[in-house]
Structures are given as structure tokens and as C-alpha cells.
Amino acid sequence: MTRRLCGEENYPLALLAVAGFALPGASRAFPREPLDDESWESLLSAAHTHRLTGLLRAAIDQGILPSTEAQAHQARAAHRSAMVRVLSLERELIDVIDLLAASAIGTMVLKGSAVAHLDYPQPALRSFIDLDILIRPADIDRAVSVLVAAGFVRRLAEPRPGFDRRFDKGTTLVSPAGYELDLHRTFVLGPWGVLVDLDGLWDGGQEFTIGGRPLRALSRANRFLHACYHAALGDWPLRLASLRDVAEMLSGADQNGKVLIRLAADWGVEAVMAAAVADAHRLLGIAATGELPSWAERYVPSRREEARLALHTHADKTFAAQALATLRVIPRLRDKAAYVHALVLPDVQYMAGRHSSALTRFRFAIREVRRGRGARR
Numbered sequence: 001m002t003r004r005l006c007g008e009e010n011y012p013l014a015l016l017a018v019a020g021f022a023l024p025g026a027s028r029a030f031p032r033e034p035l036d037d038e039s040w041e042s043l044l045s046a047a048h049t050h051r052l053t054g055l056l057r058a059a060i061d062q063g064i065l066p067s068t069e070a071q072a073h074q075a076r077a078a079h080r081s082a083m084v085r086v087l088s089l090e091r092e093l094i095d096v097i098d099l100l101a102a103s104a105i106g107t108m109v110l111k112g113s114a115v116a117h118l119d120y121p122q123p124a125l126r127s128f129i130d131l132d133i134l135i136r137p138a139d140i141d142r143a144v145s146v147l148v149a150a151g152f153v154r155r156l157a158e159p160r161p162g163f164d165r166r167f168d169k170g171t172t173l174v175s176p177a178g179y180e181l182d183l184h185r186t187f188v189l190g191p192w193g194v195l196v197d198l199d200g201l202w203d204g205g206q207e208f209t210i211g212g213r214p215l216r217a218l219s220r221a222n223r224f225l226h227a228c229y230h231a232a233l234g235d236w237p238l239r240l241a242s243l244r245d246v247a248e249m250l251s252g253a254d255q256n257g258k259v260l261i262r263l264a265a266d267w268g269v270e271a272v273m274a275a276a277v278a279d280a281h282r283l284l285g286i287a288a289t290g291e292l293p294s295w296a297e298r299y300v301p302s303r304r305e306e307a308r309l310a311l312h313t314h315a316d317k318t319f320a321a322q323a324l325a326t327l328r329v330i331p332r333l334r335d336k337a338a339y340v341h342a343l344v345l346p347d348v349q350y351m352a353g354r355h356s357s358a359l360t361r362f363r364f365a366i367r368e369v370r371r372g373r374g375a376r377r
Helices: 013-019 038-049 051-062 067-101 112-119 137-149 218-235 240-250 257-267 270-284 291-296 301-312 319-327 333-345 360-374
Strands: 107-111 131-134 169-172 181-185 206-210 213-217
Touching: 013 038, 013 051, 013 240, 038 051, 038 067, 051 067, 067 112, 067 137, 067 213, 107 112, 112 206, 112 213, 112 218, 112 240, 131 218, 131 257, 131 319, 137 169, 213 291, 218 270, 240 270, 240 301, 240 319, 257 270, 257 291, 270 291, 270 301, 319 333
Parallel strands: 107 213, 131 181
Antiparallel strands: 107 131, 169 181, 206 213
């Protein structure tokens, strides 16, 4: 098995140029004249999907991407719509953090606003459509109770009480206003999520402000590792905005490659960081110069690392396959037993509307594991 690469054919070529726009060393060529109607519609739709409307508008406004007057108007309208949602979400973010703080629940802002304000030259270049907050594992149950009392609704019930706190990535809730709030205890489902240094994430972090209100994000190094997780293990095909996050952070003058490589090694996640950095440079058309990009290009994942990456790098990835792989890295036998018990014999409310019996759930799980392993045929 070799690491599965996401190819250029998954994107309009002009979108790859937009994704690398204004980055040092980016070399992908923009079209020399305005795109025809069909190509433009494809580009505009993909820019929305990949959260790149800000970069699309900037490339047009600066005359780098030729456009018709109508195309320029559509790009500005698309970005304006994205920013209206962002501003609404940032107001909601402050409310959620204040609500949790009133119950003495500490938080850190993940992705979205944190990355936009701390890692981009202009926050408007980085859009997002939901909210992500890090919670200490011990506070997860209480945080969910506080939010549910305020009108939030869980997307899914826990398999068994305590599963969120002990094993899961976190949980997703829907606000009364209709947006999604992801409460995280770690970065991702599966073995890579178990390897995250959960205590190390709360090392003080980095402050940023929204409307004069101070908020706290992960430290720069932890934020970079989270960006790598999201880029390498998130959407498939890879979301270009996530790769742009990685490249944007790498372009910072104060980024220390040795420190980041050592941190990834301490966690045991060098393969995740190497994949994210290599893919960001490859797809965004950036020369792999400097210590960290050069290291990423040379990094050869082990067979175990390749298998773990493969759980996330195909269109049919499944929770069941990631859950089975997670069992192998849970350290204590007692925890392994609790994890298996929760997934094999979950509570009735978790089963409601999903499976009619334990046997049908088992058969479904077997199919999903086979589908989600990502093995090449």
C-alpha cells in the first residue's frame, strides 16, 4: 500500500491557482482571458464548496484572474454572502463561549475565526460555515447539558453515557438559529485522534479578538498541527481552504520547522503533518523549499501509517472502519472493553431510527468496515 494522493483532476484548474493566490512561491497559472460561462459556473461553485470565495474575489479585484463584469459581480456577491454568514457565526461564537464560561467551562476556538484572525493577512479571506470549539474531556458532558438547556439539539445520542468524554472526537449540536456547533475533545475520529496530546492542547494558547472581545485559540504550533489534521484527514477530495490554511501558516516568518517536526514526533503523527504539507505544496503549486516542506517531501510513512491514513483518504470512508482501528490504540484493557461494549450494545436511544436489532447493527457494521478501510482494489 502507498499513500493515496488526491489528484488535480478533482478541481477546476483555475481553482488551484486561486487557492495559491498571493502565496510566496505559488506558480500555478491563471487563465489569460475570462472563462466561458460553463467553466466560470464550475469555478464559482467550487470556490464556494472549498471556502475560497475571498481569494477568488481578491484575484479578480487585483486583475490577476481575468473576468467579465458579470463574473466579477457574481464573485463579489458570493463572497458578500459568505461574509454575512461569518459575521453572524462570530456573534453566535461569543454567545456560546460566554454561556459556557458562566458555568466555569473553559474553551478554545478551533479553525474558523481563530485561523482567519491569526493566520491570514485579512480575516475576510478565510470563510467558514459552522463553529468548532475545544472542550476539556472532563467538561464535555456538562457543556452538552448547558447547551441543550439553552435550546441546542444533539445530532446523535451517545452510544452509552461517558462515550463522548472518553472516546469520541466530541459531539455536534444544532443551535436554535440552525447552525452547527462542533464540540471537540480531540481533532478527529480514529487512531490519529487518540494520539493527540490532549493535555498539551491547553498550554495557554494564543489570544485574538472579535469586535474587541478577547477569545483564545490554540497555540501557533498546536494550531498548525490541527490544520494538518483537517487538511490531510478531513474532506475527500481534499478541501483546498484547509490546504491553504497549512500553506498560510507555513509562510509565517516565525514558523520553526524543527519545533513542529519534534512536536509531531512527540505525538507520533509525523505522517499526518508530512501528508498535509506535501499536499498543500503539490496542489497549490508551491515549491517545497525550506526545512519543513523538504522534510515532508522526503518522509516515507510506515505501512501502519499508510493504513491509518487510508481510513480518511477515499470517498467511502466510514465511522465503523475508523472505530475498529481506534480499538487497537486505546491503551488500557478496561477502556477497550468499555469502548467495545458501547459500540456493540449501545443504548436504546442511540439505536432509535438506525437499526432494528443488535444483529442488523452488527451486519451493517461489517459492511461499513469493509467499505471504509480504503484498501485499493
